[in-house]
Amino acid sequence: MEAVNELEPEPELELEQVLAANQRFYAAFGALSVEQMSTVWLHEDWVQCVHPGWQLLQGWDEVRASWAKIFTGTQRVKLEIGNVSAHLEGEVAWVACTEDVLSSFERGFDQAQLQATNIFVRRGDSWWMVAHHASPLPPAAEPTLQ
Amino acid sequence: MEAVNELEPEPELELEQVLAANQRFYAAFGALSVEQMSTVWLHEDWVQCVHPGWQLLQGWDEVRASWAKIFTGTQRVKLEIGNVSAHLEGEVAWVACTEDVLSSFERGFDQAQLQATNIFVRRGDSWWMVAHHASPLPPAAEPTLQ
Secondary structure (H helix, E strand, C coil), X not given: CCCHHHHCCCHHHHHHHHHHHHHHXXXXXXXXXXXXXXXXXXXXXXXXXXXXXXCCXXXXXXXXXXXXXXXXXXXXXXXXXXXXXXXXXXXXXXXEEEEEEEEEECCEEEEEEEEEEEEEEEECCEXXXXXXXXXXXXXCCXXXXX | CCCHHHHCCCHHHHHHHHHHHHHHHHXXXXXXXXXXXXXXXXXXXXXXXXXXXXXXXXXXXXXXXXXXXXXXXXXXXXXXXXXXXXXXXXXXXXXXXXXXXXXXXXXXXXXXXXXXXXXEEEEXXXXXXEEEEEEXXXXXXXXXXX
16 A cells, blocks of 8 residues: 555645535535535536435536525525544545534425535645535434333 | 646546446445455545445445445345446546345345445555445436326
């Protein structure tokens, strides 16, 4: 195994920037803002997104349209992000985290516990989201009766 | 945008090798073989796996144990992989594909349509799986009545 990270001057700083990009993604989600999403994602035809229970979306146009559709139907969203872990590999990094999503609509609420895999690439000094895959977690374990 | 792939001598050959690694992963799955899985995954404590409806697994020990558990309970599995797309970014690549999984157990069958995101890294001349995230796709669209 080669120590790939030795090529990077400051991998810890890089990881901080990746985690900051991940936070910007969830800030855009929480703000229901397509404009903010647009500053987080790389605008390429090969970026990809899997929303829970959706088909794969490919390319920024499809990804952008999906967020616009989700945000249009949502009045408010409250997000809690947990169990964040990140791995850096040169110019690419990916983050695993849980999403606790409480959404309110005109006619009610929806709550979802999701597991996400988010991939980022570096261009110059900036990290950009290039893939998001979120899917339902199993129900929380019942407390044991002891 | 910098042309990252120009750093690679033969990106098309690299992509072929990534797709071959992806095929070896599904061959191991189809063969219900932990030994084959072991030759596909990088044995590091940061690799990660999300099976449909499972919590995130981290590290090769957990990932290996999960495949062993799945394979032990399964008599046969028939896999059809579709809509494969891959993207290469230096020493990292990821593959999106659909999985049509027909599993037979002692007491019945299960069929699942899944969307997968598979991440690979290069070490020397070889590509290794470092992340797998699979989750349920929506039911196939009803044929239109026209």
